[in-house]
Amino acid sequence: MVGLDEPLRGGYDFPVNILVTGGAGFIGSHVCERLLREGHAVCAFDDLNDFYPPALKQANLRSLQSLALPFTFIHGDLTDVLAVDEAFASAPFDQVIHLAARAGVRPSLQQPALYQRVNVEGTVNLLEAARLRKVRKVTIASSSSVYGVNAKVPFSEADPIFSAISPYAASKLACEALGHTYHHVYGMDIAMLRFFTVYGPRQRPDLAIHKFASLISAGKSIPVFGDGSTARDYTYVTDTVDGIMACTRQEFGFDIFNLGESQTVRLDYLISLLEKSLGKTANIDRQPPQPGDVPITYADISKARVKLGYNPTVKIEVGIPKFVEWFQAANSRR
Numbered sequence: 057m058v059g060l061d062e063p064l065r066g067g068y069d070f071p072v073n074i075l076v077t078g079g080a081g082f083i084g085s086h087v088c089e090r091l092l093r094e095g096h097a098v099c100a101f102d103d104l105n106d107f108y109p110p111a112l113k114q115a116n117l118r119s120l121q122s123l124a125l126p127f128t129f130i131h132g133d134l135t136d137v138l139a140v141d142e143a144f145a146s147a148p149f150d151q152v153i154h155l156a157a158r159a160g161v162r163p164s165l166q167q168p169a170l171y172q173r174v175n176v177e178g179t180v181n182l183l184e185a186a187r188l189r190k191v192r193k194v195t196i197a198s199s200s201s202v203y204g205v206n207a208k209v210p211f212s213e214a215d216p217i218f219s220a221i222s223p224y225a226a227s228k229l230a231c232e233a234l235g236h237t238y239h240h241v242y243g244m245d246i247a248m249l250r251f252f253t254v255y256g257p258r259q260r261p262d263l264a265i266h267k268f269a270s271l272i273s274a275g276k277s278i279p280v281f282g283d284g285s286t287a288r289d290y291t292y293v294t295d296t297v298d299g300i301m302a303c304t305r306q307e308f309g310f311d312i313f314n315l316g317e318s319q320t321v322r323l324d325y326l327i328s329l330l331e332k333s334l335g336k337t338a339n340i341d342r343q344p345p346q347p348g349d350v351p352i353t354y355a356d357i358s359k360a361r362v363k364l365g366y367n368p369t370v371k372i373e374v375g376i377p378k379f380v381e382w383f384q385a386a387n388s389r390r
Contacts, residue, residue: 073097074304075149075191077134077182078156080104082258083197083251085116086297087153088127094301097126101143102156103133107163108261116258134178144185151193151304152186154179157227160262161201162346164224175227176234183238193245195303196235200252200289200316200353201225209320210289210356213250213312221350232312239310247303252316252355256293256375257382265290265376268327269383272334277341284324286345287352289316292370292378302364316355317368329372333380 074091078084079100091098100120104110120127130146132139134156158164158174179196186194203211204219220226235246259266271278299315327338360366370378 072150073099073147075099075101075143075147075152077101077152077154078197079120080113080117080129081155082260083254083293083296083300084153084155085113085120085258086256086293087155087300088120089123090297090301092120092123092125092127097147099128099130099143099147099149101130101132101134101140104131107158107160112258112261134181135173137181140181140185141188144189144191149186149189149191151195152182152191153300153304154182154194154196157197159224159260161222161224161349163262164222164227165347168223171223171227172230175224176230179231179234183234183244187238187242187244192243193304193307194235194238195247195249195300196231198232198248198250198312199225199228200250200314200355201350202229202232202250203350203353205350209352210318210354211314212356213314213359221347236310245307246310247308248310248312249300249303250312250314250316250355251296252289252291252314252353254291254293254296256379257386259293259379264323265326265330265379266383268330268338269334269380272330272336272338273383273387275336275339277339278327279341279343280323280327281343281349282323282345283342284327285322285351286349287320287322287354288326289319289353289355290321290326290372290375291315291317291355291368292375295368295370298368299360299364299366302366306364308363311363313360313364313366314355314357315360315366316353316357317371318355318357319371320352320354321372326372326376329376330380333377 080102164171239246
């Protein structure tokens with residue numbers, strides 16, 4: 057295992073042992089699969105909570121196990137210090153990819169204390185366990201939500217981020233501060249990744265693209281908050297995984313990267329793409345704008361391009377049909 061006073065081993069010219077928190081989830085399962093296919097040993101740590109049906113995460117785990125590659129799963133809760141310590145005692149991890157969190161802006165408004173406990177306290181527990189076990193390198197998921205209502209677009213990592221407008225965003229800001237602290241005090245190598253509306257196969261059913269596809273397919277109305285002019289930087293999951301993998305291959309000390317597609321897509325255009333791919337017309341249920349929602353997200357990815365070689369390639373016009381293909385195949389198996 058890499059010690060805090062040792063140089064980080066660079067590149068992937070050797071197999072490494074990586075702990076992936078949230079490894080049974082949407083992005084996490086894709087990360088685990090990519091790591092396994094590249095020849096690494098992977099341990100997924102996940103609490104399989106009921107934020108959405110645990111059966112979906114269990115299906116992801118079965119898919120990973122079916123690869124017959126060096127994959128293990130630990131069912132545990134980040135807020136349980138003993139469970140986190142036991143996970144780190146189970147194997148000599150070279151790196152950690154920390155994706156586990158309570159996600160979603162709107163749910164965080166209903167359960168702010170839960171979001172702070174899981175996202176902030178859970179991240180402290182993880183970083184402390186990594187420090188004690190001398191796991192030097194940790195890659196941590198942040199979010200574009202930290203930019204809040206940002207008048208300047210596209211969003212740059214150098215922008216001030218003191219205008220969070222949801223408990224979820226505030227919890228991710230705290231995680232970024234913790235990452236910097238553990239780098240500054242203990243010399244750990246920390247990369248913070250600000251994700252921008254990731255979508256694709258295995259996407260959580262509560263997220264807009266998956267939720268809209270389900271409702272349109274069933275002939276039910278879809279809730280549209282506002283006039284459809286809100287815009288998001290939708291990022292296909294394979295592009296996001298490319299950015300995560302690039303972060304694990306080099307040393308940063310402490311750094312922050314936007315991982316987006318670097319293009320904005322209006323909500324009404326997104327719906328039209330879903331209609332075309334599904335071959336059905338959406339019934340729109342207009343509702344007032346929601347507290348906590350931001351009008352636009354738009355990533356400046358110039359830093360990630362230079363430092364990570366990050367180059368997203370899947371445009372929304374290609375990604376939505378790919379998602380719908382997976383969505384329809386998954387539904388046909390149920």
